[in-house]
Amino acid sequence: MTQTISEATPTATTPVDTGFAVRLDQVTKIFGRRGGTPVLDGIDLTVGPGEFVCLLGASGCGKSTLLNLIADLDRPTSGTIEVSGDRPALMFQDHALFPWLTAGKNIELALKLRGVPREQRRAEADALLELVRLGGAYGKRVHELSGGMRQRVALARALAQAGDLLLMDEPFAALDAITRDVLHDELTRIWAETGRSVVFVTHNVREAVRLAQRVVLMSSRPGRIAREWTIDIPQPRRIESAGVSDLSVEITDHLRGEIRRHGRA
Numbered sequence: 001m002t003q004t005i006s007e008a009t010p011t012a013t014t015p016v017d018t019g020f021a022v023r024l025d026q027v028t029k030i031f032g033r034r035g036g037t038p039v040l041d042g043i044d045l046t047v048g049p050g051e052f053v054c055l056l057g058a059s060g061c062g063k064s065t066l067l068n069l070i071a072d073l074d075r076p077t078s079g080t081i082e083v084s085g086d087r088p089a090l091m092f093q094d095h096a097l098f099p100w101l102t103a104g105k106n107i108e109l110a111l112k113l114r115g116v117p118r119e120q121r122r123a124e125a126d127a128l129l130e131l132v133r134l135g136g137a138y139g140k141r142v143h144e145l146s147g148g149m150r151q152r153v154a155l156a157r158a159l160a161q162a163g164d165l166l167l168m169d170e171p172f173a174a175l176d177a178i179t180r181d182v183l184h185d186e187l188t189r190i191w192a193e194t195g196r197s198v199v200f201v202t203h204n205v206r207e208a209v210r211l212a213q214r215v216v217l218m219s220s221r222p223g224r225i226a227r228e229w230t231i232d233i234p235q236p237r238r239i240e241s242a243g244v245s246d247l248s249v250e251i252t253d254h255l256r257g258e259i260r261r262h263g264r265a
């Protein structure tokens with residue numbers, strides 16, 4: 001999937017090269033009239049195949065806007081976004097499962113939309129439930145599942161989609177700390193097992209350092225890439241480990257600097 005937008009030629013669609021999962025070139029987003037203050041301004045970002053990148057920034061800096069643009073839910077005012085392969089899979093803080101369907105049927109719906117034949121769907125849904133350690137939950141309805149289990153089903157449903165790129169917008173923000181910690185371990189394992197590329201939005205610095213190979217810090221008003229860190233602490237990491245803590249302190253200092261610069265508490 002490729003969308004190309006420029007000031008001069010607001011058209012698009014060219015074949016996609018390999019070597020990246022998503023590539024953004026000078027992406028700018030202005031809501032409302034052209035000439036207004038951009039929410040995003042000249043974003044250059046490439047995420048490699050199989051790479052895990054966390055987008056970090058203060059509330060309102062444009063993280064979700066950037067994710068929506070990559071997901072093709074909205075269009076940039078200018079700049080280019082190229083996604084290699086199928087439409088990315090999405091996962092949000094709200095699990096967005098259909099409450100009238102079972103866990104298994106929620107996953108099967110995604111498989112159906114992907115074109116998986118009916119006779120293969122049950123086995124694939126069971127395999128995905130096993131992957132997120134919910135084997136046996138096929139027949140459970142959403143209200144029977146805990147918050148953590150719902151997010152596991154939502155992750156399985158995202159993995160049922162065709163895209164190799166998984167876009168995650170604060171998927172664990174509403175969970176308690178212990179459940180979140182467990183799901184960090186699970187996501188790290190599933191990422192390694194499936195080879196997906198992940199762009200994960202959070203404003204939790206420790207979560208970013210716990211998960212990512214690369215942390216990208218965004219500035220606010222306008223949203224720009226302020227700084228990046230490559231995280232080479234071996235996985236699986238512990239959120240309370242010295243390595244994660246030390247780097248989190250350093251990144252938090254930079255995040256605070258960005259917030260001060262824009263006069264936000």
Ligand SMILES: Nc1ncnc2c1ncn2[C@@H]1O[C@H](COP(=O)(O)OP(=O)(O)OP(=O)(O)O)[C@@H](O)[C@H]1O
Binds near residue numbers: 059063
């Ligand atoms: N559809 C829209 N129309 C107008 N303004 C918008 C729209 N969507 C987002 N914005 C504005 O763009 C800015 C960035 O919003 P966005 O949700 O991307 O930030 P964020 O970094 O994800 O914030 P948070 O961490 O609080 O979720 C905000 O000022 C928001 O009000």
